[in-house]
Every structure is written in C-alpha cells, then in structure tokens.
Amino acid sequence: MxxxxxxxxxxxxxxxxxxxxxxxxxxxxxxxxxxxxxxxxxLKHFARVFEPLYLNVFIRSIELALISTAICLLLGYPAAMILASKNLSKRNMLIVLVIIPMWMNFLARTYAWMTLLERNGLIDTIVKAIGLPPLNIMYTDYAVVLGMVYNFLPFMILPIYSVLSKTNKSVIEAAEDLGATPMVTFKRIVFPLSLPGVMSGITMVFLPAVTTFVISELLGGGQYTLIGNLIQQQFTLTMDWGFGSALSIFLMILILISMGIMSKYEKENEGGGLW
Amino acid sequence: MKRFFSAVSLFLALLIIVFSAAITTGCGSNGRTIKVYNWGDYIDKSVIKSFEKQYGINVVYDEFANNEEMYAKIKAGALDYDVLVPSDYMIKRMTNEDMLYKINFDNIPNYKYIDDRFKNLGYDPKNEYSVPYMWGTVGIVYNSTMVKEPVNSWKILWNPKYKKQILMLDSQRDSIGITLKMLGYSLNTKDQKQLEEAKQKLIEQKPLVLAYVGDQVKDQMIGNQAAMAVVWSGDAIYMMRENKDLKYVIPKEGSNIWFDSMVIPKTSKHTADAELFINYMCDTQIAYKNADYIGYSTPQTEAKKLLPKELTSDKTAYPDEGDVKNSEVFEDLADSLPLYDKIWTEIKSK
Known part of the structure; x- marks a missing residue:
C-alpha cells in the first residue's frame, strides 16, 4: 500500500x-x-464589516438559515425514522425517491418553485379552487425559507437515516424489556444515539443555507440582502474586493467556529458522516 | 474512494495541461485571429461567419453578462481580446485607466453611417475610442389593462394604488438613478444630500415593490404578474411583442440613455484586424442583420431604414430627440461607487 x-x-x-x-x-x-x-x-475592511448595517445582514442570514435548519430537522428526523424502520427493499426505493430531486439542477428546481408560487401560479389556483384566499407568498421570507427547506432537506434526512439504520436493535429491545415506554425509549436511547447524525445534518443544511444568494434573489425577489448577496455584490458590481474578502473571511470564521462545536459531538460516535 | 479521487484529479490536471498547450499553440499558428468579447446573445452569429469568410480572419467570440464582469477579467490582464463592447460609463472608466487604444477612424469608413446624434458624447467627448453598436433608454413598461391613468412620470412608481404590483430593477445604478431623476437631480450626482434624499424615497417605496428583479422581469410582465416595471427599452420591445397589453414610456423627468460601443483594449495584438471587424459591424447590411436579430436600437442610419416601419416609427425603440432631451448618459462614478453600494444595501436590508 x-x-x-x-x-x-x-x-x-x-x-x-x-x-x-x-x-x-x-x-x-x-x-x-x-x-x-x-x-x-x-483593517478598514474589517472595521466596515462590523458596522451595524452589515452586521444586521449577517444576523438576518443566520436567522433565516436557523429557521430553515430547524424546519428541516423537524421534517427530516421523522422521515429518517420511517426510512430506517422499513425493510430493505422498500427502504432502497424510498431513498432513491429522496435523492432523485438532487439529480436535477439546483437552479432549475428553484425556478420551478417560482412558477408554482407566483400569482395565478399552480398553488394559488389550487388554493382558490378549494375556496381559500390566495397565499401570495412569492417574494417573501416564507418563500425563501421554503426554497431552503426544499433544497436542503435531503442533507438532513440522509445522515440521520444512516445513523439510525446502524443502531443496534438489541439496545432498543433491552429498553423495552426493562419496561420503558416508546416515548422514554426514544428520549433516552434512540435520540441520543442518533445525535452524531443530527449534528452532521444540521451542519450540512446550515452551511449552504447561510451562504445562499440564489434562493434569496429568485424567491425573495431581491428584497432582503443576505450575506451571500452582499459578497457577490462586492465582487461583481462594486469592485470592492477588499470589503468582499473581509466579509468572506468573517463568514468563514463564523462557519469554522460552528463546525468546531459540531465536530465535538461527532467525535463521540462514529458513522455520523453522510454516506 | 480516495484513490479514485486522486486518479480523477490527476486526469483533470493532465487534461488542463493538454488543453492549455493546445490553446497556446493555436494562437501561434499562421492564420489571422481576432478575439471578440460581447454581451450574451448580442449579435447575429451568421455575421461572424460571413466576416471570417470575407477576410479570412478567424474570430474567437466570447460573451459576458455585465460590464463589471468584463472589466474584472480585462483588468486582471490575462486575456488578449481585440474588440470589446462595453457600455458608456465603463468606456469612460477604461479610458481613464488607460486601458483602451485610440481607434484609427481612417480604417472605419462606415463610421459615416452612424447618426451624428450619437457622436461626441460624454463618455468619449472627442470620439477617439469608441464606435456605437447599440443604444437605448430606461423607462416604465406598464400593463394597460391594470393601469388606466396616463403614465408619464416616475412618480407613478410611488403610487400606493399599485402596492405589490411594481417591479424594480435589481441594479443599484438604474434604481437610484431614476429616483434622482424624479427628484430633479442628475443621475450622475455624487452629492451626499441628494443621494440621501433618493435613499429615503426608495425606502419609502419598498413596501409597494413586489420584487427587485433582473432578467425575470420579462417573464413576469408577459405573464401579467405585475402592473408596471422599470426596464431597458430593448427588453420592452421584446415584452411588447409577446404581450399586446404592454406599453412603454420614457417619463417626462428624463431617464438614462445608454450606449454599448465597440472599443479596442490595450490587450489587443491585432488592432488593424480589430478595426476591420468594427468597420464590418457598421456595414449597412450587417448592422441591419444585427439590429433585426437582437431587437435593440441601431445607431446606423442606413440600417435603420431597412428595418420594418412599425419598429422604427415606434418611440420605444427609436425615441426622437424631444423624448430624451432630459435624459442623461451614465458617467463613471469612480470614488462614489461604494457610496451607491452602501445606499443600495441599506435599502435592501430594511
């Protein structure tokens, strides 16, 4: 070797x-x-990063990314549990269904959401047919979060699923034998054992969500500058490479810190990685 | 798995080496070649073929999406383009930074066909560096089934009646520029107080705006998604062709009138061939073909005569001097660019 x-x-x-x-x-x-x-x-570029105007952009981006990550976790964890509980042949089929959307280009999928969400779009037509008032969520925060959740959900499901499917069933059986209710078994056995998967899921959703600029531009209608948009603007429009670089470095530091915190959890147990 | 990736990266590295070798030797061969860098979808490609055939000069044709992208690449110095097609303010910036050659107009006899209205403009006051390729304006396109009142002022974009039915351009220069125009200022102002006023106006307008968009504006307006939008005239022509309810106006306060012109950057090694190409683009038949394909307005007077009457008599594409008398050409903002950027960020992060 x-x-x-x-x-x-x-x-x-x-x-x-x-x-x-x-x-x-x-x-x-x-x-x-x-x-x-x-x-x-x-240090003037970094001084500018800390002006309230730009810090607000950071806070906004992190807020939206956190909301999306939380929703992904709430949707993804049960989905992963259902996947892991199925027998092998069904399971593989279902996993393919989770992965298939990722074969399509990310931009094409986001554009597809635009036609679904727009005024008189498919969703509004259906909602109106049922007799409810139109949603009109295109170009709002809801649309941005929806776009993030839709695009990044598989990155939450897969690592959690991979940990859950490797969990030793006898541990759960032991808990049941000792009289634990399903709720207690989940709280004290299943969930703690799946934590590494949850952590890597959170990382894999949060990172792309906090840096995205395409989703906020297309579904948010450019109304809310996120950190990704701000950086892109510095390089392509303003030609202020210094400030753009300072923003990027500050974002990298934030990400490194959060990854450091995450990896602490991951080290405690193997098999948390995606695949 | 790791070994697989190593093998792949080795393969890719080899590929790059082979290709770059091929490209460099390609340049060294005897055939004459010029490199042209133009906006995306901004030429009738058959024109390039006929140029190659007529002069035996090979044309390498590349496209860019905006002025800034083009500028960044040329400034980095690694590219040896012979002809560029930047907009007005970018030409000014590039001449200020000594990035352009003076054109030898003796080699461009077809320059006589260019409308005198479009010579000696602010970005090239003595007409030394540039030959106009296309021109146009910025205005409001509106859906006449949704907007019943007459549209003649930028102020309609601030009318609460059209809440969430207004589309603005996601472009700092254009959006701040038209606001300055509405307030009666120059759209090239560097005055802090005037810019502050424009900023307040745009923040005030934000709740009424459905979205700040780029190219999507065409689909949105054609699909009746909004009542009005700020657009470039060329796009307006395209939209009006697709949706008969749409109308275009240049507001009375004046607007931006813009030019995309051909220039020769100092990276060029074949300036004589570049001039040959520029001259060819000003040929009546060729300019006609391009204008017909792109749909934007040509400054070439003879080519304009060949275009269909309903287009050339339409003030959207060919406004007369009275319609644009209050309009200005963008100038390079230079040091004030970060200020514009900051204002725009403030508006969009409200």
Missing part, C-alpha cells in the same frame, strides 16, 4: 492550488488597501 502513496500527490497538489491558495488570496485582499500610493496593510 505504501508504494501507492504517490497516487495521492495530484490530489494534494490540486487541493493546495485550488483551495489553500485561493483562501490565502482572499485573506490577503481583506487586509490590504490598494491605492496609487502602493499597497498598505489595513
């Missing part, structure tokens, strides 16, 4: 060139100011 180590080098080189170097370039842009007088070290 040792002889084959060289085969990993392209991968290492690849990662270094396309992951590490770019991160350092971003870091570099965030701490220098480039003007006619040359290049100077500066």
């Amino acid at each position: 040792k002889k084959r180590n060289w085969i990993a080098y392209p991968h290492i080189v690849w990662m270094a060139i396309f992951v590490l170097v770019p991160v350092f370039i971003v870091l570099y842009y965030s701490i220098v100011s480039i003007s006619d007088n040359g290049i100077q070290l500066t």
